[in-house]
Amino acid sequence: MLETGNTTVMQGFNKSERCPRDTRMTHLVFPALYTALFLAGIALNTLALWVFTHIPSNSTFIIYLKNTLVADLILTLMLPFKILSDSHLGPWQLRGFVCKFSSVVLYQTMYVGIMMLGFIAFDRFLKIIRPFRKIFAKRTAFAKTVSTVIWLLMFFISLPNMILNKKATPSSVKKCASLKSPLGLLWHQVVSHTCQVIFWTVFVLMVVFYVVITKKVYDSYKKCKSKDGKHKRLEVKVFIVIAVFFVCFAPYHFVKVPYTYSQTSNKTDCRLENQLFVAKETTLFLATTNICMDPLIYIILCKKFTERVPCMRGRTRSTATSEEHHSSQTDNITLG
Template sequence: MNDTVMKGFNGSERCPRDMQAVHLVFPAIYTVVFFMGTLLNTLALWVFVYIPSSSTFIVYLKNTLVADLIMTLVLPFKILSDARLGPWQLRAFVCRFSAVVFYETMYVGITLLGLIAFDRFLKIIRPFGKFFVQKPAFAKVVSTLIWLFLFLLSLPNMILSNKEATPSSVKKCASLKGPLGLKWHEVVNYISQFIFWTVFVLMLLFYMVIAKKVYNSYRKSKRKGSKNSKRLEEKMDTSEIIETEKIRLQCQFSA
């Protein structure tokens, strides 16, 4: 066992972390995501601009595209910061602003995906029903409230990162926060986890019900199709018997 590991066990020194993945691999992955995400989200948003917001699905989808596009556009700051290609002031900007915007828009998108799943769930369960939650006006109000709630939730993380930024303090974003900022960050973390797991569980339930409904509908249509085909075969058999009998009678008369 080498000295480095032994020192780690003794508590005097910890094993050095391999930061190669953080500084090389992750920035490369984020770069690919940035270019692909910017291209696809811009194209999708350009298409949906010309589609009227006449349904809740379109309203939620447009807001999701905006959230994804904003999240993608702040990625270059994280890429340059993680790859150590910019000054230390860039890292301070990432900690205070761009990272906050990134996670805010990410959870906006997650929440909207849950609402899209709920909208599909209602369309399948009650295809001819029209609840107030299926009206475009309701979707616009809910989308606005989601943006506002997550903005107000994230804003203190920007304001409370108020400690002086230095080349050493920006290495860890928590170093820029005071006690109140750290406490608020912890609260936001719990709320974010609650949003994620709630949406995840609900989406799982919604799509399980949708899949079951579609499967049952498929079985009914298949059963109905088999019955129709059997009736058709019976009719064909009857018509063949009649035709055969006609031919037989004609043969007897001609004889």
């Protein structure tokens, strides 16, 4: 069985060398888009970093947000390597570095961010179903432990993707799959499926959390019976996490499975493989826009964050005054 599996992977590896990649779109369009994304991401996340350095880590919510920020910053710093590599502005050795290291780190931090968003949703869920009860999952020690485990998990499953590669050459760096050893291709497939499991598990749990939250919010709004137009805005606040999660990450994960299969199998023709490559790159760009979407979560859900942003201090105070009549239960859902 192992021999058969290695033969299949080797065939996929050989195919990756025979099927040249059509990079016309990724050579011109995506580098420009990623450059704009990088500039916006570095500005937003640098500001967020400055703000969070002034906010103590005294709640699980803040800890999850800070870990999300770290993941976004690392991902942002990997983008220049991708931009230079995809636009062919750097030497071929840079492409080898991207295949072996920076793209691996990019994916690693993306999944750290996905799991952190899941725990942010979990934190909001606990605040509405157990607003006053002290449980272990609401302690900062729990959030710090979970965050450490997530970083270590993603590091150890990503490390073999940095190691199980052949020596880079000008021809082999044209496609990252050509750099991987047979075992490296097999491990890449395993990691891809593992990340799919991570994503869909987090997604299903988030749907469950927000079904409960929706019911609680709706019940709270019915009791409030206010006609001042504030209810609709609060409802949007509740759903910002799952909206960002779905818009950024779902398309990529729909495309990722067939794309990975095309890289490790000899049954996909070159035309379809190139189409899947373009689809993967398109949805990957959408996924990386998360680095600009997460700051919206900080602003909308974290009152401590907006209080520290100079241009939003006045707005935060006026908003807090106008919403004093809302129930404390609703505040627990929408604010950090």
